[in-house]
Every structure is written in C-alpha cells, then in structure tokens.
Amino acid sequence: MNPDKPVMARLGLLARLAVGGLFVYAGLMKTLAPAEEFGYAIEGYKVLNSQLSLYAAYVLPWLELWSGLMLCAGIFTRLNALFAGALLVLFEGLLGQALLRGLPVTSCGCFGSSGGNSLAREFFQNLFFLALAWLAYKKGSYGSADRYVEGL
Amino acid sequence: MISRTNARLAALALLIIFSSTVAVLLARQFNLTPDRPAPAFRTFGPADAPVRIYEYTDFACPACRHAAGKIDELLKVYSGGLQVSFKHYPLLSIHPWSLHAAAYADCAGRQGRFMEYAHLLFEGQSEWGEAKALPRQFEDYAKKLGLDWDKMQACSEDPETLHALQLDISEADMKGVDATPTFFINGKRAVGSGQLLDQAQKFDALLRKGASR
Numbered sequence: 001m002n003p004d005k006p007v008m009a010r011l012g013l014l015a016r017l018a019v020g021g022l023f024v025y026a027g028l029m030k031t032l033a034p035a036e037e038f039g040y041a042i043e044g045y046k047v048l049n050s051q052l053s054l055y056a057a058y059v060l061p062w063l064e065l066w067s068g069l070m071l072c073a074g075i076f077t078r079l080n081a082l083f084a085g086a087l088l089v090l091f092e093g094l095l096g097q098a099l100l101r102g103l104p105v106t107s108c109g110c111f112g113s114s115g116g117n118s119l120a121r122e123f124f125q126n127l128f129f130l131a132l133a134w135l136a137y138k139k140g141s142y143g144s145a146d147r148y149v150e151g152l
Numbered sequence: 153m154i155s156r157t158n159a160r161l162a163a164l165a166l167l168i169i170f171s172s173t174v175a176v177l178l179a180r181q182f183n184l185t186p187d188r189p190a191p192a193f194r195t196f197g198p199a200d201a202p203v204r205i206y207e208y209t210d211f212a213c214p215a216c217r218h219a220a221g222k223i224d225e226l227l228k229v230y231s232g233g234l235q236v237s238f239k240h241y242p243l244l245s246i247h248p249w250s251l252h253a254a255a256y257a258d259c260a261g262r263q264g265r266f267m268e269y270a271h272l273l274f275e276g277q278s279e280w281g282e283a284k285a286l287p288r289q290f291e292d293y294a295k296k297l298g299l300d301w302d303k304m305q306a307c308s309e310d311p312e313t314l315h316a317l318q319l320d321i322s323e324a325d326m327k328g329v330d331a332t333p334t335f336f337i338n339g340k341r342a343v344g345s346g347q348l349l350d351q352a353q354k355f356d357a358l359l360r361k362g363a364s365r
Contacts (some may be wrong), residue, residue, distance in 0.1 A: 031176045032185040034322035040315060065176070066169050075165050113188070149160045 023068025041109020074144020233362020
C-alpha cells in the first residue's frame with residue numbers, strides 16, 4: 001500500500017468487496033433458481049427472443065458468481081473489476097431502454113425470485129456500483145490475492 | 153510466456169470456479185435453495201404454520217392420488233400447524249394429458265376451485281389418463297363445479313399459465329425430483345405417502361404445537 005494514501009487504498013478495498021458481494025449475491029440467487037425464471041425476466045426487456053434469453057439466463061448468473069468471488073478475493077482484480085463494470089454497463093443499457101420504451105417490466109430480474117427494485121431505482125443503484133467498480137479497478141489491489149501472490 | 157504469478161493466480165481462479173460450482177450444484181441437490189412460493193390458490197393452511205410442505209404432483213399418477221388423501225387428513229388434523237403448497241411435475245413421457253390437467257387445475261384455481269378440481273382429476277384419473285384425444289372430462293369436471301369453461305380454456309392457453317407450469321417443472325428438475333409425489337417437508341425430501349407420513353412424525357411436536365394455537 002502506498003503509505004501516503006492509505007484512505008484511498010482502503011476505499012478501493014471496500015469498493016471491491018461491495019461490487020464483488022453484489023455480484024456474488026445476484027449470481028447465487030439466480031443459480032439457485034430455475035434458469036427459466038431469469039430467462040423470462042430477460043425476455044421482458046424485449047431485446048432477445050425467448051431462446052436467446054434462456055441461453056443468457058443459463059450463462060450470466062454463473063459469470064456473475066465467479067466474477068464476484070474473484071473480485072472479493074482480489075484475483076486478477078483489474079480484469080474482474082473491468083468485467084463487472086462492463087456487465088453493469090450492459091445492465092444499464094437494458095434498464096435504460098426499458099425505461100425509455102416504457103416497457104411493463106414488473107421485476108428487473110436482478111436477484112432472481114427474491115425480487116428487485118423498480119427499474120428506475122435499479123438504474124440509479126447500478127450507476128453507484130459502476131462508480132465503485134471504477135474505484136475497484138483503479139485502487140482495488142489492497143488486501144488482494146494479486147498482491148499476496150506477487151509477494152511470494 | 154505466462155509468468156509464475158499469473159499461473160498461480162489462474163490456479164486460484166480455477167479453484168474458486170470449481171468449488172463454487174460444486175457448492176451451488178450440491179445446494180440445489182440438497183434443496184438448500186430459496187423457496188419459490190406457489191400461487192396462493194395452490195397453497196392451503198396458515199402462512200405462519202411451523203411446518204410447510206411443498207408437494208410436486210402429477211394428476212395422472214396413482215401414487216399422487218393416494219397421497220392427496222393423506223395430505224387432506226394432515227390438513228384436517230394439524231390445521232393450524234401445517235401449510236401445504238402444490239407444485240406441478242407432470243411426467244409427460246408416461247402421462248400424455250398431465251400437463252393439460254395441471255393447466256386446467258391452475259385455471260380452476262384462478263376461479264377459486266383448485267382443490268375441488270384437483271380432487272375430481274384424481275378421482276377420475278383412470279378415465280382421462282390414457283385417453284387418445286383431449287379428454288372431455290376436463291370440461292365435465294369444470295361444469296360440475298360451476299366453473300366458466302370458456303374462461304378456463306382461454307386461461308389454459310395463456311402463456312402465463314404455461315410459464316408457471318414450466319417453472320415448476322424446471323425447479324423440480326433442478327432439485328433432482330424424478331418421481332411423484334415428492335414432498336419437501338420443511339426442506340426434508342420425502343417420496344411417496346409412506347415417506348411423507350414418516351417425515352410428518354418427525355415434525356409431530358411442531359405440528360401439534362401449531363395445531364393447538
């Protein structure tokens with residue numbers, strides 16, 4: 001850790017854990033539920049057809065879970081923070097177009113059947129997490145496995 | 153060339169991916185997943201009951217008909233202590249009309265008569281279960297209960313109805329259900345009414361306590 005900027009390093013760690021934790025939770029809630037449930041939620045955004053929505057529902061939760069766990073542990077931190085940020089941008093795109101088109105999406109599908117916030121709230125919440133992903137990308141190496149393995 | 157550091161990190165990443173995948177698959181198999189609620193019309197008993205049973209059932213399955221009687225008895229005896237939710241798991245490879253029956257039962261449920269329609273389906277399963285064409289009994293039962301058959305037909309073709317059935321089936325597959333009736337009694341698996349009663353005995357104290365409230 002850079003001794004003159006310990007606060008930023010700790011904030012980076014917190015940001016990494018927050019984004020990682022969010023992804024682990026979202027991934028777990030969806031991998032522990034039938035993929036069709038999430039597939040149906042994706043279908044509601046009217047971007048992919050039902051078959052492609054289902055394929056996305058099979059893959060996406062696992063990616064969220066693995067990426068979240070690696071982000072928490074600090075393995076390939078920058079790469080995973082970048083990936084998490086890219087996913088958040090993708091989600092923002094989906095939420096934004098649904099808001100603009102006024103689609104009747106009742107559940108965002110973000111956390112499986114455990115429910116989720118309204119689209120607008122989810123949109124702004126994701127902006128916050130996007131900022132945290134950026135912080136994790138820039139300053140997330142404190143207490144990471146990356147650092148530990150480098151020191152071996 | 154891959155540096156030693158990156159190789160170590162990649163090994164750690166693979167370890168995390170492997171162990172988390174195994175953990176999730178085991179959690180699914182051992183039913184450690186969050187409960188997906190059944191619709192209100194398929195749920196009987198108080199919401200705060202200390203014992204909760206989810207039954208995966210198939211209206212054309214004789215063992216399910218037998219179990220339905222046991223469930224009725226349990227609901228009567230432990231009325232305050234037990235909540236039962238039905239989920240559909242039609243065994244389509246051997247029961248060609250089970251999916252239709254499940255859809256009609258849900259549609260009867262939307263008109264407030266799920267249980268009554270389910271009883272008629274179980275009682276008459278030998279008549280409609282092996283039918284060559286769409287069994288007329290589905291309509292007969294609806295009319296017997298005074299249900300709006302036109303509404304039921306429209307409802308049975310509604311994508312929302314089929315989606316709800318599909319979710320039940322997928323959830324059952326995910327939990328490793330491969331026979332009906334399969335019960336989850338406060339999360340503990342039981343297959344068939346024999347195991348159901350065995351498991352219910354283990355929860356006897358809770359059931360009695362709940363029933364006496």
